[in-house]
Amino acid sequence: MSLEKFINQAVSSWMNNEGPQADIVLSSRVRLARNLEDYHFPSLLKADQAEEMIARISEGVQEKYLLELLKMEDLSSLQKRVLVEKHLISPYLADTSAYGAVLLSESEDISIMVNEEDHIRIQCLSPGLQLKETLKKANDLDDAIEAKVKYAFDEQRGYLTSCPTNVGTGLRASVMIHLPGLILTQQLNRIVPAISQLGFVVRGIYGEGSEALGNIFQISNQLTLGKSEADIVEDLISIVHQIIAHEQSAREALANTSSIRLEDKVFRSYGVLTNSRIIETKEAAQCLSDVRLGIDIGYIDNVSRSILNELMILTQPGFLQQYAGGPLRPEERDIRRAALIRERLQLEENC
């Protein structure tokens, strides 16, 4: 294992397996926030304490797990950016935190951030809809770390966190979900308020503000206090199942009522991706989403499903520059992006 591996491959190997509901749910994520009792929270931590703490945390967990420790101070800003684009570290850990570090598993399904907003942020990822399994994995890691440290915990308030929005379970459970059907039929805006009323949030993952590039959304719990971890995950699963049902019926309706239009849209986008010489992030994301929908519906059968996931990450600015071996101007990026997508799709056709 080495830094290069984490940086050079766009696709984490956990993404290679297809999980349940893979046609709509791209991945499941569980995050646990933890702090140690005997140290101030990261924003007030001194260098020597931070050093000592990183050692204690990694010692405990490395007895049971094979994890690589990467310290932020040892990484270039481009390397950090690539890790952010792969969702292995947060922008905050990369840019703002002092003494930040991350422990990564080889398949990148485990990422433990140290000295982010909290001392410890355990993050586990799985393909498809597998929240319970992912929670179990995070809990096991939590227990392994706890064997060597004393967590800040209060009987009333639960696990104590830097920010009161995380206190209690410290749990943020989420799914990454592809919803082109609900966007095309303009139903998502109606569904989002209902989800927020249940204490869950929907937001775009790629793109800025309210714009959701590639029709990819994240649904996660807002509340961390007053509900058990199992209940939070259970509730999220049932919400996701309902959204899946809506998305499926939207796709069916589209395929039934305007099949030729949908097919046209899919193949136009496929044409753009396989032929363009300059392409911006936004257009690439939209076309990738269309093609992925075409694969799910069965219009396209010679391209693998993981293409959306993979190319969404691969065509981010950090990755493009990593491949190019240096900084690129925006137009150079758009040219590289187009070339990379063409190359990747050609590879598929030859398989």
Place this chain on the structure above:
Amino acid sequence: MICQSCKERPASLHFTKAINGEKTELHLCEKCAQEKGEQYMFSEHPDFSIGNLLGGLFNLNTPFSSQPAQYPQQKVLKCDSCQTTFQQFVNRGKFGCAHCYEAFQDQLTPILKRLQNGNTVHTGKIPARIGGTLYLKREIAELRGRLQQAIADEEFELAADIRDQIRSLEKKVLSEGGES
């Protein structure tokens, strides 16, 4: 001052927004603030820190508050362990250490209620080191509830049973000691 978002209602809440170190001011009415608040408060690293938001809601963010009243200087509420004051917590939206939760306990309950949809008490996982006794205590609390119900229903035999169970669990808690 009029709300910058809807440009209809008067702005009663005032926020500072910092992007790349550059501060901008935002003036919102209660309704828009609530909408925006939900948007920002729960994103992992929001442009609007929850501190700014709390500050606005509690009118503690003094720098450009339109609140004319001058409050007398009160005794400064402060965490003895990390020296973070309550005002600093409100401004930053972050505690300095675990002991802040104790130091600001009284002020915290309404804040948690607001952020956590009325919830203030943890019911989830417990660290292994205090696990045993705390799980017993939760069980005792639940049994007490059932005991009340049994008495109310005049089911005295059942009540006696439950009372025995509670006693034996309480003995267990004492013998296991625990830290709490």
